[in-house]
Amino acid sequence: MYKACTLASSQLKQLKAALKSNGLIGQSNGTKKDTRSSKHTARDREARAETLNGIREEFNRFDERINRTKRDFTVIQGGKFVRAGSSEHNRAAKLKGTVEKSLASQYSARQLVKNKSGGLLDRRFGAKAGKNLTEEEIMLERFTRERQQSSKSKRSVFALGSDDEDDDNDDGFVLTHSGKALASEEARGLELDEDALGSGDKRYVDEGEEAELNQPPRKKSKKEVMQEIIAKSKFHKRQRQAAFEKTQEDIGDLDDDFTDVMQEINGAISKTVKAPAFLNKTPEELEYDNQVRELTYDRRAVPADRTKTDEEIQNEREEKRKKLEQDRLNRMNGMVEREDAEADDLDDDFWAGSEDEVEGFTIKEDGDKASENDEDDDGSDNEDLKTSRTSIRSKVNAISMPLDYEQFAEQLQLLKNSTEEESFVKKVVQQYQPHLAQGNKEKMNNFVTVLYRHCLTMPKNLDVYFCLVKNLLEKYNEALVNFIRHDINGEIHKRIQANGSLRGFDLINFTLIGMLFSTSDHYHLVVTPTLIIMNEILTHFNTKNELTLNEIGQGIYIVELLFKYQKLSKRYIPETTRFIERAFIYLCPEITKIKVTDLVSVNINPSTVHATNISKSTKYTDSIVPSVLSVLVITGKTISVKDNGVKFALLAKTLGLAKEVVGLYRELLIFFELSLVVKVFTSHLLHYYPNWTELVKFHQVIDKVVHNTTRHKLALQQHRLLAIATFAPKFEENFNPDRKSYDLDVQKQEVSKMQRQLKKEKKETLKDLRRVTRFEARQQIEEKKSMYDAYHKKMHDIVALILTHEGAEKNQYEREKKERKNRK
Amino acid sequence: MxxxxxxxxxxxxxxxxxxxxxxxxxxxxxxxxxxxxxxxxxxxxxxxxxxxxxxxxxxxxxxxxxxxxxxxxxxxxxxxxxxxxxxxxxxxxxxxxxxxxxxxxxxxxxxxxxxxxxxxxxxxxxxxxxxxxxxxxxxxxxxxxxxxxxxxxxxxxxxKSNEKDAYFPTATYKKMVENILQSENEFIVLAFIETFVKYWDLQFYFVNDLNEPLTVWKATEQLSDSQLSLIFDNFYLIMKNQLLFTDDYDVLRSEDVLVRSKLPNVLYKLTHFKTQYQRAFVTVLSYPLSVHQYKEILVILHKRIIPNMEQPQSLMDFLTDAYNVSDDSSVPLLALNSLYELMKSYNLEYPDFYTKLYTLLTPDILYSRYRSRFFRLCDLFLSSTHLSAALVASFIKRLARLAISASASGVVIVIPFIYNQLKRHPSCMIMLHNPEGAKQSIQTDPFSETELNPLETNALNSSLWELEALMNHYHPNVATLAKIFAQPFRKPSYNLEDFLDWSYTSLLESEDTRRYKGLAALEFEEYQAPFESKETPNAYVSGWEL
Structure with missing residues (x-):
C-alpha cells in the first residue's frame, strides 16, 4: 500500500482525496442533512473523530507494524492449511497446544480439590519447623498467648454478642490441663506457692483438695503477670543462695573439727604401733640407700662401641672414599642442571662477567659435605676439649701465635731441628682452637696462610709442613684460598705481564695447589685462576721468538702439572699442544728436516736453527741423561746451551709429555691429529737415536695408536624436532561460530555454561509461572463470566416466569373485569 | 766605517x-x-x-x-x-x-x-x-x-721584498725541517712536534717541501740505511699526529698559524696539499723499512693517512708488498685494513683476495696482538652470503684447527666466529651435523691442510672434530661457550665485538669478582710429598726435585 501511494501522488493530494472520500470536506448536500446533523450532533462528532483518526493512522507509516514471516511454510492445523507463525496458527496452537492442555488439566484438578480436601494444621507452639523453642520458652509462649487472648476478650466488652459467645470464640486458645482450664489452676498454684515458701513440699494435689480450692478464675492484668514472674525468679534466686550458704557453713564446721579428729587418730596410732620401720635401719643400710638414690642420678650405662675388625675399618674407609669420589665426580661435571644450558644463556652478560653468571659456574658446596665437616669439627673439638683444657692449665708459658710470616720466621730461627718446629706448630694449633677464644678461627685461618708461605720458601722439611697445611686446610680454608687467589696468583700474573721470569716458588705454588685442592672440578675457586695463570705463562712462552733452556724447562714442568691437574677430568688444554710442539722444535736435532705440514700449531721457518737444538753430532748414551731435573735449576741461573745433559733430559721430559698426551686425550676426536704430531717427532728422533730404548718403545706404541685410531663424523645437531613457532589460527574441529564466547580455559567455560543455564532456567521458570497465572486469570474470568451468565439467565427466567404468571393473572383480571362489566 | x-x-x-x-x-x-x-x-x-x-x-x-x-x-x-x-x-x-x-x-x-x-x-x-x-x-x-x-x-x-707581499720563509724552514728529520736527538723532534701540531703553516710547508729532500736522500748513496731509517722514524713521529688539515676550507682557514703576517694563498688549496702529502708519503714509504716500521705505519695508515691523500691508489704497491711480507705474520694482517679501505672507497680490485686471506690463517694469528683487528675484518669479508660453501667451510675448518692450539683468548674469538659463519652459510652445517657420515668410521681428515686454495681444501667433506675438543676446554666458561655447537642454533648471531678483546688478564679479573663460599673442595688423594725421593715414593710429581 505504501508503495502504491508514493507512486501515485504526493501525500497532500492523497490526504485531500481521503478526506473527500470520507465526506469530511467538500460540498454538503442541502438542508436535509443539516437537520439530521443537528439532531445527532454528539454521535456525529464521535464518528467524525473516529474517521479522522483512521485517516491519520493510515498516513502515519511508522505506526504500521509488519509481521515478518521468518519461515515461509504451511502447516496443517486443525484440518486447515495455515501459514506457520501466522495469527491463525498461533491461536489454534494456543487453544490446542499441549502446554495449554496440560495447564487446563492441572487447573481443573486443582479446582476439584480446592476447598474440598482437608489437611492438618499444626497449631502447637514451637512445633512448627524453624521455631526451635526450648521447653521453657514453649511454656512462656503458651502462657503469654493465653494471657493475650484473655486480655483480648476485654475489648469485646462492648461487643454486641453475649459474654458466653465471646468465650466460645476464644475457646481454641484456652489452655487446659486434664480437661480443665488452666488459668484458674495456675492462679491457684501461685497462691499455693506463696503459702509454701517455708516448706515448699506441696506439689501434688489431690482431686478433692483441688475441688476445695477451686475458685472462680480471676483474670490478671499484664502488669500483675510480670510482677509475678519477677517475684518468682527472685524467690528462686534466694533459694539458691540459701542452699549455698548452708553448704559453706557445713564445710567450715567440718574444717574446725578436723584437727581434733586428727589428734585423736594420731594418739590412737602411737599407742598401738611403737617403733616405725625406718628408724630400724642400721647405718650401713642407710648408706646403702643413699647410694641407691645417688645411682639414679648417674648416667645410664650405654653399651660400649664394639671394636671394629680390620675388614670393617677397611670397608668404612672405602665407603668414605667412594663418597668423596662421587662428590668429586659431581663437581667435575659441573652442576648437573647446568649441563644442558641453552645457547642463549651465554649472552653478553655472561661475558661481561655478571654476578649471576659468575655464580652459575661456582660449584655448589654439597650441603651434606659441609655439615659433615661441621660434625667432624665438633667431634674433634669435643675430643680435644679435655686435653686442651688440661694442657693449657699445665702450660705456664703459652706460645703466642705468629701473626705474619716474618714473626713465624723469627720464631723458627729459635728452634733447632724440624721435629721441634713441627711440635711448635702443633702446639700453636692446639692452643688456638676456635672454641677456646673468640677470634681464634680467624687467627687459625691466618696461621694456615703463614704456613703455606713458609712452604713456598721450600724448607728442607717441606713434606712435614705440607702435611700440616693439608690437615689444617680441612677446617681453615678461607684465608688461604683468598691468599692464593689474590696475593700469590696476582703477583705471578703481574710479573708475567711485566715480562719477568718465573721464580722457583711459583712452580712450587702450582704444585702445592695441585696437591691440596681438587683439580678436577668444573670450576674451582683456586684451581681455575691457577690454570689461567699457568696457561698465561705457557702462552708467554708460546709467543716468544727465542726460548732459553730454562724457559723450556719451566714450560715443560708447567705442562706436566697441567696434565696432573687434568688427570681425572681430562679437559683439553690447547696451549700445551703448541708448547709441546715448540719444545720438540727447540730441542730436536735438525728440525728443518721435519715435514711441517703434519704439525698442528707451529710454522717452522726452515731457515731457523735454534741455539737450544741438540747438535746432530751428539750421540745418545743412557748416561748422558740425568734421571731427575731440579725445579730450582730451571728457574735459577741461565743454563748454558752447551749443556747436552740438560738438553737430553728436557727432550726426555718432552717425550714423557707426549706420552701423557696420548694417555689423556685418547677420547678426543682430534686424538688422531695429536698423536700424528707426536709420531712425526718420534720417527724423526728415532733416526738419530736408535739406541734410545724408551724412545724406540714409545715410537712403536704411537705407531700402533695412530694406526688404530678411527672416528666418526660429527652429528651434533641431533635434537628433538621442534615445531616452527606459528601464529596462524589452528583449526578446531568443534568450533561453533554461533557461540558467543570462545574461552579456551575449560574451567571458565564450565562456569559460564552453568551461569547461562541458570539464567535460562530462571527465565523459563518465570515464564512458566507467568503463563500459569495468566491462564488461571483467564480461566477465572471465563468462570466468572459463565457464572454471571448463568445467574443472569436464571434471573431472566425467573422474571420471565413471573411475568408470564402475572400476564396470565392480568389476562384473567381483564377477563374478569370484562365479565363483571358485562354482568353489570 | x-x-x-x-x-x-x-x-x-x-x-x-x-x-x-x-x-x-x-x-x-x-x-x-x-x-x-x-x-x-x-x-x-x-x-x-x-x-x-x-x-x-x-x-x-x-x-x-x-x-x-x-x-x-x-x-x-x-x-x-x-x-x-x-x-x-x-x-x-x-x-x-x-x-x-x-x-x-x-x-x-x-x-x-x-x-x-x-x-x-x-x-x-x-x-x-x-x-x-x-x-x-x-x-x-x-x-x-x-x-x-x-x-x-x-x-x-x-x-719580504714588498710590505704587502704574502711571504713565508720557505728556504729557512725547509732547511730546518731537513735537519730535524735527520736529528738524532728525539727530544728535539718532540719539541718540534709540540709547536708543529699547533700551526697549520708549519704543517703545510713541511709537507709541501718535503718530497724533494726525501727523494734526494734516497737517491744519493751517501746516506746509509740506518740514516734513512732514522729519517723515517722521525717522519713517522711527526706525521703520526693528526694534522690540522680538513676538507672544510673555512675550518682550515680558521686554524692557527705561526706567522701572523699575510700568508700565500696556496696554503689553503686542498688538492695541492693532498697531492704534496701523497707524494711525500709515497716517497717515504719506498724507503727500506724494518718490520717494526711497517707495523707502525700500517697501524695508522688507513685512518690517518689515506683520507689526506689525493689518490690513495698509489699506495697499492706498498700495500701489496706489505700484504705479501711473509717474515712476520702481523704485517699482512695490518695491511689488510688499508687494503680494505682502498677496496671499499677507491674501487681497488685485488685478485685472489680470499686465497690470500686464507693463507693469513696461520697458527700465529691467534697469538697475534692484532687478532681482533683481523677477525673484525675477516667477519666482514665472509659476511657475503654469495660466497661458495667450500670457501667458507675451508675458513671454518682452518680456524677450528688453529683453535686447538690457541690461547684461551683466541679460542674465545673462534667459537662465536664459527657460529656466525655456520649460521650465515647453513650449507656448512654438514661439518657439524652429518648423520650419514657418522655411520662410517674414518681415520684421516679429508681436509687438506697444505692446500692453499680455499676452494679446494675439501673441507666440506670433513667434520669439525676440533670443536668437540673445545667443549672439553679447561676453562669452564670457554667450555660452556663451545657447547653451543651441540645445542640448537637458535641465536641469530653472536656480537663478535664482545669476544674480541679477551685476555688472560680479563679472565683473571672476572675470577677476582667471585666470592668465597663455603669450604673450597680439597684433594682427597694423599700425597706424601711434592717431589719423589727415597722416603716418599708416593709423590705428586716424578722425575723432578727441588
Whole structure:
C-alpha cells in the first residue's frame, strides 16, 4: 500500500482525496442533512473523530507494524492449511497446544480439590519447623498467648454478642490441663506457692483438695503477670543462695573439727604401733640407700662401641672414599642442571662477567659435605676439649701465635731441628682452637696462610709442613684460598705481564695447589685462576721468538702439572699442544728436516736453527741423561746451551709429555691429529737415536695408536624436532561460530555454561509461572463470566416466569373485569 | 766605517787571541763583555760576530766529548752566546741591514752581503746543533729550536721584498725541517712536534717541501740505511699526529698559524696539499723499512693517512708488498685494513683476495696482538652470503684447527666466529651435523691442510672434530661457550665485538669478582710429598726435585 501511494501522488493530494472520500470536506448536500446533523450532533462528532483518526493512522507509516514471516511454510492445523507463525496458527496452537492442555488439566484438578480436601494444621507452639523453642520458652509462649487472648476478650466488652459467645470464640486458645482450664489452676498454684515458701513440699494435689480450692478464675492484668514472674525468679534466686550458704557453713564446721579428729587418730596410732620401720635401719643400710638414690642420678650405662675388625675399618674407609669420589665426580661435571644450558644463556652478560653468571659456574658446596665437616669439627673439638683444657692449665708459658710470616720466621730461627718446629706448630694449633677464644678461627685461618708461605720458601722439611697445611686446610680454608687467589696468583700474573721470569716458588705454588685442592672440578675457586695463570705463562712462552733452556724447562714442568691437574677430568688444554710442539722444535736435532705440514700449531721457518737444538753430532748414551731435573735449576741461573745433559733430559721430559698426551686425550676426536704430531717427532728422533730404548718403545706404541685410531663424523645437531613457532589460527574441529564466547580455559567455560543455564532456567521458570497465572486469570474470568451468565439467565427466567404468571393473572383480571362489566 | 770597527775592537781581539792560545773557550765574563759591546745600541762594530760564531764548534765539541760534569758552564756560555747573537741579528733584520737595496753603492752591498753571510752561518750553526745528539741532553738545543722558530717569524715579517707581499720563509724552514728529520736527538723532534701540531703553516710547508729532500736522500748513496731509517722514524713521529688539515676550507682557514703576517694563498688549496702529502708519503714509504716500521705505519695508515691523500691508489704497491711480507705474520694482517679501505672507497680490485686471506690463517694469528683487528675484518669479508660453501667451510675448518692450539683468548674469538659463519652459510652445517657420515668410521681428515686454495681444501667433506675438543676446554666458561655447537642454533648471531678483546688478564679479573663460599673442595688423594725421593715414593710429581 505504501508503495502504491508514493507512486501515485504526493501525500497532500492523497490526504485531500481521503478526506473527500470520507465526506469530511467538500460540498454538503442541502438542508436535509443539516437537520439530521443537528439532531445527532454528539454521535456525529464521535464518528467524525473516529474517521479522522483512521485517516491519520493510515498516513502515519511508522505506526504500521509488519509481521515478518521468518519461515515461509504451511502447516496443517486443525484440518486447515495455515501459514506457520501466522495469527491463525498461533491461536489454534494456543487453544490446542499441549502446554495449554496440560495447564487446563492441572487447573481443573486443582479446582476439584480446592476447598474440598482437608489437611492438618499444626497449631502447637514451637512445633512448627524453624521455631526451635526450648521447653521453657514453649511454656512462656503458651502462657503469654493465653494471657493475650484473655486480655483480648476485654475489648469485646462492648461487643454486641453475649459474654458466653465471646468465650466460645476464644475457646481454641484456652489452655487446659486434664480437661480443665488452666488459668484458674495456675492462679491457684501461685497462691499455693506463696503459702509454701517455708516448706515448699506441696506439689501434688489431690482431686478433692483441688475441688476445695477451686475458685472462680480471676483474670490478671499484664502488669500483675510480670510482677509475678519477677517475684518468682527472685524467690528462686534466694533459694539458691540459701542452699549455698548452708553448704559453706557445713564445710567450715567440718574444717574446725578436723584437727581434733586428727589428734585423736594420731594418739590412737602411737599407742598401738611403737617403733616405725625406718628408724630400724642400721647405718650401713642407710648408706646403702643413699647410694641407691645417688645411682639414679648417674648416667645410664650405654653399651660400649664394639671394636671394629680390620675388614670393617677397611670397608668404612672405602665407603668414605667412594663418597668423596662421587662428590668429586659431581663437581667435575659441573652442576648437573647446568649441563644442558641453552645457547642463549651465554649472552653478553655472561661475558661481561655478571654476578649471576659468575655464580652459575661456582660449584655448589654439597650441603651434606659441609655439615659433615661441621660434625667432624665438633667431634674433634669435643675430643680435644679435655686435653686442651688440661694442657693449657699445665702450660705456664703459652706460645703466642705468629701473626705474619716474618714473626713465624723469627720464631723458627729459635728452634733447632724440624721435629721441634713441627711440635711448635702443633702446639700453636692446639692452643688456638676456635672454641677456646673468640677470634681464634680467624687467627687459625691466618696461621694456615703463614704456613703455606713458609712452604713456598721450600724448607728442607717441606713434606712435614705440607702435611700440616693439608690437615689444617680441612677446617681453615678461607684465608688461604683468598691468599692464593689474590696475593700469590696476582703477583705471578703481574710479573708475567711485566715480562719477568718465573721464580722457583711459583712452580712450587702450582704444585702445592695441585696437591691440596681438587683439580678436577668444573670450576674451582683456586684451581681455575691457577690454570689461567699457568696457561698465561705457557702462552708467554708460546709467543716468544727465542726460548732459553730454562724457559723450556719451566714450560715443560708447567705442562706436566697441567696434565696432573687434568688427570681425572681430562679437559683439553690447547696451549700445551703448541708448547709441546715448540719444545720438540727447540730441542730436536735438525728440525728443518721435519715435514711441517703434519704439525698442528707451529710454522717452522726452515731457515731457523735454534741455539737450544741438540747438535746432530751428539750421540745418545743412557748416561748422558740425568734421571731427575731440579725445579730450582730451571728457574735459577741461565743454563748454558752447551749443556747436552740438560738438553737430553728436557727432550726426555718432552717425550714423557707426549706420552701423557696420548694417555689423556685418547677420547678426543682430534686424538688422531695429536698423536700424528707426536709420531712425526718420534720417527724423526728415532733416526738419530736408535739406541734410545724408551724412545724406540714409545715410537712403536704411537705407531700402533695412530694406526688404530678411527672416528666418526660429527652429528651434533641431533635434537628433538621442534615445531616452527606459528601464529596462524589452528583449526578446531568443534568450533561453533554461533557461540558467543570462545574461552579456551575449560574451567571458565564450565562456569559460564552453568551461569547461562541458570539464567535460562530462571527465565523459563518465570515464564512458566507467568503463563500459569495468566491462564488461571483467564480461566477465572471465563468462570466468572459463565457464572454471571448463568445467574443472569436464571434471573431472566425467573422474571420471565413471573411475568408470564402475572400476564396470565392480568389476562384473567381483564377477563374478569370484562365479565363483571358485562354482568353489570 | 770598517776601519773604525777594527780599531774599536782592538782590545777584545787581542784578548781573544791570548785566550785562544790558553783556552779555546771564552769564559762567561769575556763572553759578557763581547755581548755588552754588541748589544750596545751605539756600537757599530759587528766584527765581533766572527769570533763569537767561531765559539760554536768548540762548544759543540765540549758538549759532545765530555761527560755530564762541568758542562753546565759551557751550556750557560752557549745559551748566553746564542741569545746575544739572536738579539743582534734581530736588530739587524729589523733595521733592514740584511736587505739588498737597488740604490745602494758597492760598499753597502758588500756590507749587506757580509751580514747575510754571517746570518746564514748563524742559522746553519743552529741547525747543525739541532741535528746532533749531544752527550748531555742539553736544554741549549731546545733553546736553539725556539730561536729558529723566532727567526722564521722574524724573516716572515721583515725579509719580504714588498710590505704587502704574502711571504713565508720557505728556504729557512725547509732547511730546518731537513735537519730535524735527520736529528738524532728525539727530544728535539718532540719539541718540534709540540709547536708543529699547533700551526697549520708549519704543517703545510713541511709537507709541501718535503718530497724533494726525501727523494734526494734516497737517491744519493751517501746516506746509509740506518740514516734513512732514522729519517723515517722521525717522519713517522711527526706525521703520526693528526694534522690540522680538513676538507672544510673555512675550518682550515680558521686554524692557527705561526706567522701572523699575510700568508700565500696556496696554503689553503686542498688538492695541492693532498697531492704534496701523497707524494711525500709515497716517497717515504719506498724507503727500506724494518718490520717494526711497517707495523707502525700500517697501524695508522688507513685512518690517518689515506683520507689526506689525493689518490690513495698509489699506495697499492706498498700495500701489496706489505700484504705479501711473509717474515712476520702481523704485517699482512695490518695491511689488510688499508687494503680494505682502498677496496671499499677507491674501487681497488685485488685478485685472489680470499686465497690470500686464507693463507693469513696461520697458527700465529691467534697469538697475534692484532687478532681482533683481523677477525673484525675477516667477519666482514665472509659476511657475503654469495660466497661458495667450500670457501667458507675451508675458513671454518682452518680456524677450528688453529683453535686447538690457541690461547684461551683466541679460542674465545673462534667459537662465536664459527657460529656466525655456520649460521650465515647453513650449507656448512654438514661439518657439524652429518648423520650419514657418522655411520662410517674414518681415520684421516679429508681436509687438506697444505692446500692453499680455499676452494679446494675439501673441507666440506670433513667434520669439525676440533670443536668437540673445545667443549672439553679447561676453562669452564670457554667450555660452556663451545657447547653451543651441540645445542640448537637458535641465536641469530653472536656480537663478535664482545669476544674480541679477551685476555688472560680479563679472565683473571672476572675470577677476582667471585666470592668465597663455603669450604673450597680439597684433594682427597694423599700425597706424601711434592717431589719423589727415597722416603716418599708416593709423590705428586716424578722425575723432578727441588
Amino acid at each position: 770598517a776601519s773604525s770597527k777594527r780599531r774599536s775592537a782592538a782590545l777584545p781581539t787581542s784578548n781573544k787571541k791570548k785566550s785562544k792560545q790558553s783556552s779555546p773557550l771564552l769564559s762567561l765574563a769575556e763572553l759578557n763583555s763581547y755581548c755588552d759591546l754588541l748589544l750596545d745600541p751605539n756600537c757599530k762594530n759587528y766584527n765581533h760576530l766572527t769570533p763569537l760564531l767561531e765559539q760554536y764548534p768548540l762548544i759543540k765539541k765540549e758538549l759532545r766529548d765530555n761527560g755530564v760534569r762541568g758542562l753546565t758552564e759551557v751550556e750557560k756560555n752557549g745559551r748566553q752566546l746564542t741569545v746575544t747573537l739572536f738579539k743582534v741579528f734581530q736588530g739587524l733584520v729589523r733595521n733592514g741591514a740584511l736587505k739588498y737595496t737597488k740604490s745602494g753603492d758597492e760598499k753597502k752591498q758588500m756590507v749587506v752581503k757580509w751580514f747575510n753571510a754571517k746570518y746564514d752561518t748563524f742559522k746553519n750553526i743552529l741547525l747543525e746543533f739541532l741535528k746532533e745528539r749531544l752527550s748531555y741532553e742539553s736544554s741549549l738545543q731546545l733553546d736553539m729550536l725556539e730561536i729558529m722558530f723566532e727567526l722564521i717569524k722574524l724573516e716572515a715579517s721583515y725579509m
